[in-house]
Amino acid sequence: MRRHAGVTLLELMITIVIVSILASIAIPAYSKYVQRARRSDAINAVQLAAAAEEKYYFANNHYGDSTALGITTSTEGYYTIAITNPTDTQHYLITATPTGAQAADTDCAAFTLDNTGARSPNPDSRGCWHR
Secondary structure (H helix, E strand, O other): OOOOOOOOHHHHHHHHHHHHHHHHHHHHHHHHHHHHHHHHHHHHHHHHHHHHHHHHHHHHOOOOOHHHHOOOEOOOOOEEEEEEOOOOOOOOEEEEEEOHHHHHOOOOOOEEEEOOOOEEOOOOOOOOOOO
């Protein structure tokens, strides 16, 4: 009598369970890693906008807003950039707000930088400003 070689249904089900367990661990960890990596887009955008503000101030003797500078999104498009002059044209506040898939990043929801160099979220609290 010859024995047939092959995979039994039980072996197949065990393999599927193991792959499912590994995927349930790996996918959320990868998603968090991707969110952290995309934060550099916000940091770069805020710093580029601050440099543009200083250049605008040098030329016009006052800071401009998003319209004057023409900056509305980050380089990679994961953040929208808003530049406001909260009290007058001698101050500015740059805010990078996550959009699309990056909006799920609740640890570092929005990045702000003002003309004094004050950053939010606090750079020391959650490490949002670290690359």
